[in-house]
Amino acid sequence: MSGAPRSTSIAARLRGGRLLSRSSRAYRLTAPLRLLTPLGRGVLVTGLVASGLSARFHWQEFTQLAAVALGLLVLGLLWQLLPGGLVVGLRLRHERIVEGAPAPAASLEVQAGAVPMLFPRVLVPVGRRGVGLRLPFLAPFSRHTEELHLPELARGVHTVGPVTYEKIDPVGLVSRTFSTGPAVELRVSPRVTDLSVFAGGLTNDLDGATSQQLSMSDLAFHALREYVPGDDLRHVHWRSSAKAGELLVRQYHETRRGHVTVLLDGARQSYPRQADFELAVSVATSIALRAVRDDFDTYLRCGPHLSRSRAPVAMTDAACRFALGGDDHLEHAADAAQAVHGTGLVVQVTGGQRPLPDLDAAARLFSREADWLVVRADSAAEPFLRDSGTLRELSVPDLARLAELLARGLR
Template structure:
């Protein structure tokens, strides 16, 4: 046993190429090999010339088939989508560029490229060493929101009878993002979201932009904020000179949190979740365009604001393209998670389906800290577009995505 253990590190690497070669044998090849061996053995034992000839013919054909898989290829294959981001209903084309990087000519081969559940097959002709690349293309249709994997691209070499088939993968997977549909919204300083430009609080500060009042100077105050004119008047009114300093209200930097309920039980129809994703993506994309710090939690995916780095609309919509429903991605849990990753949230937009009751929505908004204004949007294809605003809850109900801009603008009068 000890001798075998010591011998294994030297034997196994030498057997690896043989194993790789045998892996190229197809089911047909193994069948032909087994049948030929049986026929040869039976013909030899029984003296049956026909069986012996059939067995020899099968073994020779099997051996000759291996010749078609001998040799190493050096290919450079690239997959180049002409557009990597699409909307549902659009299409693009993917260019497949094949170059021969070997020092000798390459024999013709078959190239396969997978796109999701489909596979595209191309016949690549003989390519000279260092010659011009061979370029082919194929269409990719974006039927609905999601991520379409393109690739990997692999070559297939084998014998004409199909007993040997050697596959080599040359590329990884390239992704094409199918973004959710979005609608153009007015700037977030208008309508129902008019307070998303940053607002003052009742917290006092010694330095900010929102001037509040004057107070007496105390040791430690910044002398830059001494109001000299008022200090001069105060000093002239009494025997002791008293300085007055400016007092400010603390101004919060706006941070919008957009949450799209990912619990499938919230939506009577799976297509309602697609509308909810589009609603959340429209609001979040508008906020990013307006320069508002935004954290978005959409189903089982989320994206936040990296300090010191500008947010981009494309990255946000890429995340929305990957979003899916999950029983663990309900509105209450997402709200807790959102406050954990974005504790500085000042406003929240919650998007859900038709099933959650108003009491459940009030319970969710109660999780938000005091001072954080929440707007809840319900997607209900069977309802009329309407706005309901109370002291405890503001709810928009829409039947289709196109109702969103009108409902948000209605907030001017809310």
């Protein structure tokens, strides 16, 4: 009884292996046919029919027709064996754009090979789409530059390229497709709005406790050390240098800067509409950009994608990759609370369907000295600002209202 299923499994594997072997042989046998264009297949059928009629009726006209048709096919196949091909370099005018802005132009720098190419067709993949164009006649080893306009793209990271081109014989019977050059990434960042300077709750944090990290320019004096080439001469302590007979420079403790933590909820069930999530991405990115412009250490996260920096480009690059996924908001809030110590402001950006107790539980993972703010992106709700227990909550129906509501919420 126990041996029957095993023998059945072995037989199934053998049948599967035979099917794979047959399919691979069929693939190799039909490979030359797949190189033929529709015109090439028509010429092949014409040649075979003419050959049959010539053998049947011994008509000289059919013999000549079959010879011409099959001869053209052989020449087309030999054309594909000739060395040389296109080398296409793809260059984007801008690798970062904002959603809604005109798509950047791409420049194609074409280097022809040893074989002339008659108006080759080039295809440039752009994400899941593609942009095709027909190049002019290319003489051997000629150079050509072509401008290409990309389609409008949604927020995200889009792969552009690699460029593919079609090598076809002069008659148009046999065609092969080749890829050339590397692919490049085009980052489309979300729409943002300019916000006012952060106020309430963050002033004390700017004066924070000194860290153990040494710096060459800060407030807390630490010690003197020997001068190293490249040090700023403004930090030379001339009186001590005169006594020691060598240059000594001041060294400082780096004081702790203000921290802003922005957590974007990436759970699908938090947003009744896809547009609400895109609004939430714009809201979170706008807040993060305001924080880094105010020289705060900023932590921005949504799902597995995060950025911890003072650089605006780091925030927008991270926001390009934000996407809806599972409900792991509380887990990521715990990671942020461990990674960021002494944060002065925690902003949770979510949708209209996230329960408030979940947000309160995430906020309690951080220091009680931090300010807690919840921003709901809900295009179907009226704007409001209210205090819900320990959290201050505001609802934003569109990006234009964010500056006004946030200014009231941070007072």
